[in-house]
Amino acid sequence: MLATAVAAGVLYGIGDLVSGLLYAGYSFRDRAISELSAFGSPVRPLMVTVILAHAVLVIALGVGMWRSAHKASLRWTGILLVGAGLVGFPTHTVFAMSSRWMDAGFNDTMHIILSGVFSVFVVVAMILSAVAYRGGFRLYTIATVLVVIGFGAAASFAIQGIQQNTTPWAGGFERVNAYSYFAWLVALALTVRRPETG
Numbered sequence: 001m002l003a004t005a006v007a008a009g010v011l012y013g014i015g016d017l018v019s020g021l022l023y024a025g026y027s028f029r030d031r032a033i034s035e036l037s038a039f040g041s042p043v044r045p046l047m048v049t050v051i052l053a054h055a056v057l058v059i060a061l062g063v064g065m066w067r068s069a070h071k072a073s074l075r076w077t078g079i080l081l082v083g084a085g086l087v088g089f090p091t092h093t094v095f096a097m098s099s100r101w102m103d104a105g106f107n108d109t110m111h112i113i114l115s116g117v118f119s120v121f122v123v124v125a126m127i128l129s130a131v132a133y134r135g136g137f138r139l140y141t142i143a144t145v146l147v148v149i150g151f152g153a154a155a156s157f158a159i160q161g162i163q164q165n166t167t168p169w170a171g172g173f174e175r176v177n178a179y180s181y182f183a184w185l186v187a188l189a190l191t192v193r194r195p196e197t198g
Contacts, residue, residue, distance in 0.1 A: 001061055001064045001065060001068075001189040001192060001193070002186070002189040002190060002193060004057050004060050004061045004064065004189070005057075005061055005185040005186045005188070005189040006186055006189075007057055008054050008057035008058050008061065008182065008185060009179070009182030009183070009185060009186060011050060011053055011054050011057065012050060012051070012054045012178075012182065013179070013182070014050075015046065015047055015049075015050025015051070015054070016033060016036070016047075016050075016175075018046070019036040019043040019046050019047040019050070020036060020043075022042070022043050022046070023036060023041065023042060023043045024042070027171060028171050028172070028175070029168075029169060029171050029172045030167055030168055030169060030170055030171055030172075031167065031170065031171045032097075032155070032159055032162075032167070032170050032171055032174055033171065033174055033175065033178065034092070034096070034097045034111065034115075035097070035099065035100065037051055037092045037096050037097075038096055038097045038098060038099045039096050039097070039098050039099060039102065039107070040098065040099030040101070040102050041099055044096070047092075048092055048093060048096070051088060051092045052088070052089060052092070052093075054088070055085040055086070055088035055089060056085070057085075058081055058082075058084060058085035058088075058185070059081070059082050059085035059086065061078075061081055061185065061189065062077075062078045062079065062080070062081030062082035062083075062084075062085060063078065063082060064078070065077060065078030065081065065188075065192060066078030066079055066082070068192070069192075071132045073128040073129070073131045073132040074128070074129065074132045074192065076125075076128050077125045077128045077129045077132070077188075080121045080122070080124055080125035080128070081121075081122075081125055083121045084118050084121040084122050084125070087114055087117050087118045087121065088118065090110075090114060091111060091114040091115060091118065094107070094110075095107045095110035095111045095114055096111060097111045100162050100163075100165055104163075119148075119152060122148070122181055123145060123148060123149065126141050126144060126145050126148070126184060127141075127145065129141055129188055129191075130142055130145075133191055137187065137188075137191045140184075140187060141184065141187075141188075144180050144181070144183070144184045147176065147177070147180045148177050148180055148181055151173045151174070151176040151177040151180070152173075152174075152177045154169070154173040155170055155171075155173035155174035155177060158170035158173055
C-alpha cells in the first residue's frame with residue numbers, strides 16, 4: 001500500500017509538471033489542473049493518461065486498505081478511496097471541462113458535480129481515518145482536512161473568473177489542495193502498516 005500511495009502521488013506530480021511545461025502559455029499558478037486534461041487542451045492525451053493511471057493506483061490502495069483493515073472506519077476509508085478513484089474516470093474523460101476559450105456545456109456542469117463528489121469522498125475518508133487512529137496521525141489528518149477544504153474553496157472561488165479569462169491563483173490554490181491529499185495518502189499507508197501505534 002505504501003508503494004502504491006507514493007506511486008500515485010509521484011505519477012500525478014510528474015504528469016502535472018510535464019503537461020504544464022508542454023502547454024504553451026499555461027500558468028501553474030493561475031490555471032486549474034483540469035485545464036491540462038480539458039477538451040481542447042494540447043496535452044489532453046498525456047494528462048488524461050496520467051490521471052487515469054493515478055486513479056487506478058488510488059483504487060488499488062483503497063482495495064488493499066478495505067481488505068486488510070482491522071477497523072470498520074478504515075474499511076470505509078478504503079471503500080471511499082475506491083469511490084474517489086472511480087469518479088476520476090468520467091470526470092476527466094467524458095465529462096472533462098472545456099478549455100477557457102470554448103463555450104461551456106453539459107460536460108462542464110458534470111465536471112463540477114463529479115469534482116464535488118470526489119471531494120466529499122476524500123474528505124469523509126480522511127475523517128474516518130482520523131477516527132481510526134489517535135495521536136499524531138489524527139492531528140495531521142485534521143490539519144489536512146482543513147487545508148483541503150480551505151484551499152479547495154479558494155480554488156473554486158478563483159476559477160469563477162474563467163469566462164473573463166482571469167483566474168488569479170486558481171492553480172496555486174488547487175495544487176496545495178491536491179498535493180496535501182497525496183501526502184495524506186502516503187501518511188495513511190505508513191500508519192496502516194503500523195496499526196499497533198494507532
